[in-house]
Amino acid sequence: MNLKQLAKHLNLSPTTVSRALNGYPEVGAETRRRVEEAARKVGYRPNPHAMRLATGRSHAIGHVLPSDRILMIDPHFSDFIAGAGDVYSASGFDVMLHVGGSEAEETVYKRYAQSGAVDGVVVMGPRLNDFRIALLTELELPFIVHGRVGDLEEGYAWLDIDNRGAFRQATKLLTDLGHRRIGLINGNEAMTFATHRRQGYEIALKACGLNADPAIMTSDAMTEENGYLQTKRLLLSDNKPSALLFSSMLFVSGAMRAAHELGLQIGTDVSLIAHDDGLPFLNAEGLVPSLTTVRSSIRAAGSRVAELLIEIINNPEAAQPHELWTVDLIVRGSTGPVPRT
Amino acid sequence: MNLKQLAKHLNLSPTTVSRALNGYPEVGAETRRRVEEAARKVGYRPNPHAMRLATGRSHAIGHVLPSDRILMIDPHFSDFIAGAGDVYSASGFDVMLHVGGSEAEETVYKRYAQSGAVDGVVVMGPRLNDFRIALLTELELPFIVHGRVGDLEEGYAWLDIDNRGAFRQATKLLTDLGHRRIGLINGNEAMTFATHRRQGYEIALKACGLNADPAIMTSDAMTEENGYLQTKRLLLSDNKPSALLFSSMLFVSGAMRAAHELGLQIGTDVSLIAHDDGLPFLNAEGLVPSLTTVRSSIRAAGSRVAELLIEIINNPEAAQPHELWTVDLIVRGSTGPVPRT
DNA sequence: ATAAAAATCCAAAGCGCTTTGGAAAAAACA
DNA sequence: TGTTTTTTCCAAAGCGCTTTGGATTTTTAT
Numbered sequence: 085m086n087l088k089q090l091a092k093h094l095n096l097s098p099t100t101v102s103r104a105l106n107g108y109p110e111v112g113a114e115t116r117r118r119v120e121e122a123a124r125k126v127g128y129r130p131n132p133h134a135m136r137l138a139t140g141r142s143h144a145i146g147h148v149l150p151s152d153r154i155l156m157i158d159p160h161f162s163d164f165i166a167g168a169g170d171v172y173s174a175s176g177f178d179v180m181l182h183v184g185g186s187e188a189e190e191t192v193y194k195r196y197a198q199s200g201a202v203d204g205v206v207v208m209g210p211r212l213n214d215f216r217i218a219l220l221t222e223l224e225l226p227f228i229v230h231g232r233v234g235d236l237e238e239g240y241a242w243l244d245i246d247n248r249g250a251f252r253q254a255t256k257l258l259t260d261l262g263h264r265r266i267g268l269i270n271g272n273e274a275m276t277f278a279t280h281r282r283q284g285y286e287i288a289l290k291a292c293g294l295n296a297d298p299a300i301m302t303s304d305a306m307t308e309e310n311g312y313l314q315t316k317r318l319l320l321s322d323n324k325p326s327a328l329l330f331s332s333m334l335f336v337s338g339a340m341r342a343a344h345e346l347g348l349q350i351g352t353d354v355s356l357i358a359h360d361d362g363l364p365f366l367n368a369e370g371l372v373p374s375l376t377t378v379r380s381s382i383r384a385a386g387s388r389v390a391e392l393l394i395e396i397i398n399n400p401e402a403a404q405p406h407e408l409w410t411v412d413l414i415v416r417g418s419t420g421p422v423p424r425t
Numbered sequence: 426m427n428l429k430q431l432a433k434h435l436n437l438s439p440t441t442v443s444r445a446l447n448g449y450p451e452v453g454a455e456t457r458r459r460v461e462e463a464a465r466k467v468g469y470r471p472n473p474h475a476m477r478l479a480t481g482r483s484h485a486i487g488h489v490l491p492s493d494r495i496l497m498i499d500p501h502f503s504d505f506i507a508g509a510g511d512v513y514s515a516s517g518f519d520v521m522l523h524v525g526g527s528e529a530e531e532t533v534y535k536r537y538a539q540s541g542a543v544d545g546v547v548v549m550g551p552r553l554n555d556f557r558i559a560l561l562t563e564l565e566l567p568f569i570v571h572g573r574v575g576d577l578e579e580g581y582a583w584l585d586i587d588n589r590g591a592f593r594q595a596t597k598l599l600t601d602l603g604h605r606r607i608g609l610i611n612g613n614e615a616m617t618f619a620t621h622r623r624q625g626y627e628i629a630l631k632a633c634g635l636n637a638d639p640a641i642m643t644s645d646a647m648t649e650e651n652g653y654l655q656t657k658r659l660l661l662s663d664n665k666p667s668a669l670l671f672s673s674m675l676f677v678s679g680a681m682r683a684a685h686e687l688g689l690q691i692g693t694d695v696s697l698i699a700h701d702d703g704l705p706f707l708n709a710e711g712l713v714p715s716l717t718t719v720r721s722s723i724r725a726a727g728s729r730v731a732e733l734l735i736e737i738i739n740n741p742e743a744a745q746p747h748e749l750w751t752v753d754l755i756v757r758g759s760t761g762p763v764p765r766t
Numbered sequence: 767a768t769a770a771a772a773a774t775c776c777a778a779a780g781c782g783c784t785t786t787g788g789a790a791a792a793a794a795c796a
Numbered sequence: 797t798g799t800t801t802t803t804t805c806c807a808a809a810g811c812g813c814t815t816t817g818g819a820t821t822t823t824t825a826t
Contacts, residue, residue, distance in 0.1 A: 086782055097806045102784060112804055132540050133477040134782035137811050142474070147522075149510075158706060159500035166524055169490075173526025173533075178542070181488075181522045183507055185514025192514075199473050201519070308678065309711035334706050337649065337678045344685035345713060365499060365675050370650035372686060427812055438776045443814060453774060475812035478781050 090128050094119060105130070136200070144178040145393060146202035148192050150209050158306060159334075160361055160382055161208065164230065167386025168206070175394050177203075190219060197223035203397045206230060206389055210276050226400060228393045230385060232276050241396055241404040243389050247277050247359075250378035250411035251284030251329065254357045257376070257413060258327045259292045262422040263355060267300040267318045267325035269311060269335050278303060281331055281359070300325050311338030319346055319354065326422045327355035333366045336375060356418040359411075373417030380411045431469050435460060446471070477541070485519040486734060487543035489533050491550050499647060500675075501702055501723055502549065505571065508727025509547070516735050518544075531560060538564035544738045547571060547730055551617050567741060569734045571726060573617050582737055582745040584730050588618050588700075591719035591752035592625030592670065595698045598717070598754060599668045600633045603763040604696060608641040608659045608666035610652060610676050619644060622672055622700070641666050652679030660687055660695065667763045668696035674707045677716060697759040700752075714758030721752045 091098040096119070104111045104119035111119075122128075136142050147165060165179070172179050180202050182192050193216070196202045204226035207216050212234040220227045221240065229242040258266050268285050271278040282303075286296045300318055304310045311334060318325055319342065330336050336358045340350065348354050351373045360368045360377035362384075368375040392405045432439040437460070445452045445460035452460075463469075477483050488506060506520070513520050521543050523533050534557070537543045545567035548557050553575040561568045562581065570583040599607050609626050612619040623644075627637045641659055645651045652675060659666055660683065671677050677699045681691065689695050692714045701709045701718035703725075709716040733746045 087784095088782075098783080099785080099807080100805055103805090106784085108785095110804065115804080129536065129540060131478070131782050132542055133474055133483070134811090135784080136474040137472070137478050137813085138782075138784040140811075144521075149507075159503060162500060162503040165522070166490075169522070169524030170526050173523060173528050179522045179524075180485075181506070181510070181520045182514060183510030183520075185511050187514050195470060199470060201473055305706075307706040307708065309708045312711065312713075337707075341681060341685075341713070344682075365646075365648040366678075367648065367650045370653065372653075372682070428814095429812075439813080440777080440815080441775055444775090447814085449815095451774065456774080472812050475781090476814080478783085479812075479814040481781075 085126050085128050086131065087128075090123065090126065093126075094122055140200050142178075142200055142203050143176060144180050144202045145172060145390070146180045146182065146196050146205040147208065148189060148205060149181075149183040150189065159363055159365070160306075160332075163361065163363055163383045164208065164386040164389075167381075167383035167388075168390035169386075171387050171390035171394070175390075177390075177394065190215070193219055193223060193225065197225040204228070204393050206393055211274050212276055212279055214276075226393070226396050228389055228396060228405075230389050232280075234276055234279075237406060239404075241392060241406070243385060243392060243405070243407040243409070244277075245380045245385065245409045245411050247280035247411070248284035248287070250359065250380070250413070251281040252288045253284075253411075253413045254329055254359075254376075254378050255285045255288030256291070257415065257419060258329070258355060258357065259288060259294070261327075261355065261419060263325075263327040264292075264294060264422070265297075265300065265323065265325045265327075267328045268296075268302070269314050269318075269328060269330045269339070270301065270303045271306045271331040273303040278331060285329060306332040306334045308334055308338040308341075311335030312342045313338070315339040315342035316346065319343070319348065325354075327357070327419070330356070330358035333358055333360055333363060333368060333375075333377075336368075336371070337366065340371065351418045351420045353423055355420055360414075368414075369416065371418070376416045376419040377414050378411045379414055380409060385409070426467050426469050427472065428469075431464065431467065434467075435463055481541055483519075483541055483544050484517060485521050485543045486513060486731070487521045487523065487534075487537050487546040488549065489530060489546060490522075490524040491530065500704055500706070501647075501673075504702065504704055504724045505549065505727040505730075508722075508724035508729075509731040510727075512728050512731035512735070516731075518731075518735065531556070534560055534564060534566065538566040545569070545734050547734055552615050553617055553620055567734070567737050569730055569737060569746075571730050573621075575617055575620075578747060580745075582733060582747070584726060584733060584746070584748040584750070585618075586721045586726065586750045586752050588621035588752070589625035589628070591700065591721070591754070592622040593629040594625075594752075594754045595670055595700075595717075595719050596626045596629030597632070598756065598760060599670075599696060599698065600629060600635070602668075602696065602760060604666075604668040605633075605635060605763070606638075606641065606664065606666045606668075608669040609637075609643070610655050610659075610669060610671045610680070611642065611644045612647045612672040614644040619672060626670060647673040647675045649675055649679040649682075652676030653683045654679070656680040656683035657687070660684070660689065666695075668698070668760070671697070671699035674699055674701055674704060674709060674716075674718075677709075677712070678707065681712065692759045692761045694764055696761055701755075709755075710757065712759070717757045717760040718755050719752045720755055721750060726750070 087098045091101045101119050104116040207229040210229050210231040210233045214233045217240050232242050232244045273279045289296050302314045343350050357376045360379040361382040368377045428439045432442045442460050445457040548570040551570050551572040551574045555574045558581050573583050573585045614620045630637050643655045684691055698717045701720040702723040709718045
């Protein structure tokens with residue numbers, strides 16, 4: 085059943101029915117009631133394509149997976165989108181996902197902008213210097229960044245967690261425990277989040293008069309295997325670190341494997357802290373010993389990012405939101421004093 | 426630039442231009458060439474909303490995440506969609522993702538069907554008895570199932586891997602090695618794939634005159650922690666199994682942790698085999714010892730499912746495709762003969 | 767040469783909605 | 797009471813594309 089039919093059925097014009105349903109003022113209260121009731125009764129749903137064509141708005145949000153991630157669609161992404169999805173469907177937005185393929189990422193955004201296929205996009209996994217900000221600004225396609233682009237804070241909307249603060253805090257916990265040699269197993273530092281984490285780590289070290297040692301710092305794809313390999317390498321090196329900091333729980337799986345293999349007791353022989361995005365399949369608390377983490381739910385971030393983007397779309401004139409979430413340090417069993425040699 | 430403008434620019438009617446671009450025969454060869462060239466030069470792209478409204482086809486595929494998975498958007502999903510995404514974008518299809526929210530899953534499908542928001546959907550994570558098959562059939566919304574619905578093989582399109590065969594083979598490898606007590610750490614057996622795996626396991630046991638023992642069989646969410654807990658429980662039980670079979674690599678992470686904790690050597694004290702979906706962040710070969718697996722790339726399945734669905738959409742009269750993929754057994758270091766007690 | 771068939775192109779009518787610019791009726795004002 | 801304002805509704809014109817049903821021209825058949 086379409087608008088015209090519904091209108092005829094009500095002895096009204098399509099105009100009036102459309103207005104009644106969309107909350108326009110120029111329609112009588114009683115008439116509106118009648119229309120709404122009838123619409124509900126017959127289960128009328130406006131054809132989205134027609135609506136989109138007429139209004140130019142799509143009621144859809146685009147998520148374009150960065151091409152440098154398509155070979156490694158990491159599980160962090162799916163949890164983020166799970167959070168966002170809740171909000172989208174509650175607000176009647178569809179989500180349009182673009183992943184991989186031969187089409188250049190840039191082209192996808194251009195197509196989105198030109199065709200009005202989406203009302204806005206969320207930029208995931210921003211790099212230190214990300215071409216997407218300039219591109220989307222020029223295209224005038226509303227967007228929000230999950231994370232930040234290097235240290236750029238103005239000129240675009242973003243929601244980020246305080247990665248620097250988190251790793252500063254985590255590192256400080258370790259130095260407070262007496263650790264002086266702390267390894268960092270980081271994600272790819274072309275990504276802002278990873279660089280921020282390294283910076284937080286360095287700041288805390290400096291606060292103790294320590295210098296970061298590149299020999300015990302790595303920057304790699306966040307996989308179990310890399311966690312294993314790097315941990316093993318570091319723990320077997322001369323002048324090995326007494327504590328390790330990880331950018332992802334995925335690393336930790338491998339790290340524990342390495343520690344066990346080397347016969348090292350976690351929390352006594354070597355201390356471990358990881359950033360925990362709250363991935364549901366990898367529970368830091370369930371590890372033995374339970375893992376000390378800096379924790380921030382990536383899923384909650386997804387929800388909030390979606391909310392903010394919808395606000396931006398509905399009110400483009402408002403100030404661009406900037407949200408920096410603090411990260412909780414949760415001290416558990418994987419951290420302890422430096423072992424005496 | 427829209428159709429009308431392009432047409433005027435070419436001194437042609439919109440009709441002809443549209444036909445030239447869409448490959449209709451009633452347009453001269455030279456004219457078509459001119460049109461195509463001009464379209465390319467000015468970067469003309471038909472407005473998708475207008476196209477959709479006019480044709481009733483959306484050129485979009487829907488992926489609706491089952492509501493029983495939204496709390497646990499597992500990483501298997503993101504790899505599947507990564508594979509599918511390649512194909513979609515190569516074929517000019519958009520993907521519409523629906524995850525969670527308050528709207529009932531059924532309503533989403535109805536909305537899709539009634540509004541033509543998508544041309545087809547892929548059904549992920551089918552259960553033994555899945556309401557979606559009847560629903561989508563009735564809605565006449567083209568669909569394909571990744572997996573199967575129990576033992577139902579007709580009446581819908583599907584692509585599945587031979588889970589039964591895989592676990593039969595894996596179990597047989599273990600029995601051939603002399604194992605007589607083999608534990609199964611399975612995913613949720615409400616899902617077809619998990620039930621099939623259990624059946625394969627049971628068939629292989631029966632072939633040796635063994636009966637499956639529920640005491641060493643579990644069916645749970647595929648998380649690291651469950652892998653750990655169940656492995657530990659089984660390996661600490663009286664009459665403990667000498668080998669374990671896992672439905673996911675995620676389990677294995679936890680399982681290795683448990684084995685190490687108990688001081689058991691993998692491949693000698695206890696043998697391990699897992700199903701490996703080829704998740705990029707969890708490499709079976711990189712484990713120590715490297716893991717014997719039954720392997721089938723979930724990403725490749727995603728690609729193929731997408732291809733098949735597009736074929737179905739383009740040619741609804743053709744026979745429904747059924748593809749059963751064999752699964753490779755890759756023997757590595759985590760399996761060995763039964764330890765003598 | 768003429769008639770029939772084929773090849774090209776176009777005008778116009780949708781697709782189902784929104785929105786502009788009135789018109790008619792009701793209410794408020796003088 | 798007559799006039800102005802407000803309220804309530806509608807007709808019609810898009811949005812940008814596809815597609816039907818010709819019209820015109822060219823080719824082929826007779």
